[in-house]
Amino acid sequence: MSNLNELAATLRLPAEPLRTPMFIDGKDYAGNTGEFVTRKSPGHGVPVTATPRACVDDLNAAVASARRAFDDGRWSRLSGEQRATVLLKTARLIRDKVETLAYLETLESGKPIGQSRGEINAAAGIWEYAAGLARVVHGDSHDTLGADLFGLTVRQPIGVVGIVTPWNFPFFILSERLPFVLAAGCTAVVKPAELTSTTTLKLAALLTEAGLPDGVVNVVTGLGAVVGQALAEHMDVDMMSFTGSTPVGRSVLAAAGGNMKKVGLELGGKNPQIVFADADLDDAADAIAFGICFNAGQCCVSGSRLVVHRSVEEELVARVKAVFEKVRVGDPLDASNHVGAIVEARQFDKIRGFIDAGRRDGAQLVHGGESTSHGERFFIQPTLFRNVQPQSALAQEEIFGPVLSVTSFDTFEEAIQLANGVPYGLAASIWTRDLQGAISSFREVQAGRIWVNCTITGGPEMPIGGVKQSGIGRETGRYGVEEYTELKSVHVQLGKRPRWIA
Known part of the structure; x- marks a missing residue:
């Protein structure tokens, strides 16, 4: 890391590709193939990073880890205050690492370094905003059902969420999804674009440093046609969040039909x-x-x-x-x-x-x-x-x-x-x-x-998403947490229930 920090501080290109393993069940994970996707910087034409080329077995291990972490309640049953504490610490760690994260983002994506710094800092702000929402997720009550019946709506985390992110804003778009997933109490398997995976892997390590329990967030790297497709089809995944092109969004929607999982899509635009x-x-x-x-x-x-x-x-x-x-x-x-x-x-x-x-x-x-x-x-x-x-x-x-x-x-x-x-x-x-x-x-x-009278501006307080062939669902804002929950209606009988047969 010291060498990476030095490279980031001086904005020099690495002498050889920076290798980063996958992250499953709270630790580095090498994968089963032994193969890597080597990324050349599109702004410099030289190899800069290498990440594992995962197979379906690696994806299955990540989903199993997220499933265990959700089902045993190590995250979903924590208080909103406890979850918020982890999200706030994550935001602080992101700000501490802004130069390194921005450097890696620029190497892989080709975006200007100043833009990368701005996006990393803005992403930290989203984590801070989502931390507040972790403490205000709530349902409702209905006291109008009569003297003998009381109603509740309970908002609960949806479960294991698969997140597939694109190459154009790898860190920022993930930060428009993952902190809201976590604020809701869900666990996640993240599949970043193979061209720009490194900052997502670095974020996973920061989450562990911030106190996130093992298995709550897992990152699998590799080709979308292999691990992304397997994630969308997986029967133990309860929801898919996909950001990318409209044609691929259609395939995600079709793949999700196996277990009728909920799908959130942010797709193309011609604005x-x-x-x-x-x-x-x-x-x-x-x-x-x-x-x-x-x-x-x-x-x-x-x-x-x-x-x-x-x-x-x-x-x-x-x-x-x-x-x-x-x-x-x-x-x-x-x-x-x-x-x-x-x-x-x-x-x-x-x-x-x-x-x-x-x-x-x-x-x-x-x-x-x-x-x-x-x-x-x-x-x-x-x-x-x-x-x-x-x-x-x-x-x-x-x-x-x-x-x-x-x-x-x-x-x-x-x-x-x-x-x-x-x-x-x-x-x-x-x-x-x-x-x-x-x-x-x-x-x-x-x-x-x-x-x-403005364009491409605003903060995480407002929802984002599309209509027509630009997507389904909404991210960020209070809607961003609600997107990753299910509503449960509860009817409570007060006193004796009227008998069907006297």
Whole structure:
């Protein structure tokens, strides 16, 4: 660890891949295959980490550990205060390790080091928030059932939760799920994306240091098609939480049918930035550029569609282009850069394919389009297309890269139709100075999360999730704990029950 801390402090690349074992039943776990997934940094093209390639037997061991830990009550039967104490200590340990965790996050994901630091610190805040919720989970009472009957609703932890997280925000997205799972009293098996597993493994060790009982959180690494699928199908898992693409979400939903386990899904998005004629165009332009460049556009709530009133389209596009021209793309370990690397070659090629399709479909390339993959270092300049047809691939499909499409409208009704005219409904931003127009817009726009005169902001107090093909269920906020509980109705007879047969 001292060598890792030194590397993190100096932001030097490791001389050889940093190996981290899996974590099952409170201890390091090597796995049965002896094979590793070696990760090359997408911003540097060199091997930086290695994590075990698990098999189904490893996954079964993790689920068995979580099952024992839940059934014997070592966590679920603790008081809310006791659970909160562990979550708060975890938050403190995360803050103590922010430089190391951010360094590992940047190596594996390719995101800028400043962004990684911000995400780790924000994640610690989520753990602190969830700790408070551990003490307020409650049911209800019903004293209106008559003189001889009293009713209770009891909220109890759902059981063993399988959590599959994506590669774009490995630590932050896990922190939007796991502390709420734990606050509810559940146990968990976590399967991080094979490209970005190391910070999840480090978090598991911090949880043990914070006092979490053995077996409550287990981490299995490897390929989603093997261990992720087995986790979704497992008969001893009571709920699945999956964050990722819509196609894979469908397969998780189908796999969960074996034991009818509950499923929470946060999936893809094709999110509109709706700009009305009265908007503050300077503010909107900066936010729009941020919304599509953040994490190199590899963000499920990225504002990838600019839907703008025709009267201000030309002016706004010029302002967005001016912001794009100031965006620095490059080495993610250089804190002066705004945008880092694309996560891997497949994603790089996919984004490039959409840019080529935009050119072929007749959209006007206003800015960007350039890319480089020299030395397995994957970078794409922020790209802006104008005159994008609403039914084209640029406007309909999730690109997951720094590519912004622009479509104009003339009326409020047309703006709403364009905003809702995709299969997704994850997020949206609305830009207007008119309060009535803003309220009318967020009432009509089909999305689980909406920002007015801002974008990609907020804290854990508010719920997140999607509608349509963007998902099922809600995370964070008080709803984030309720998501991982079951309600039980209890009827208590007071006095003698009326006899059926006298």
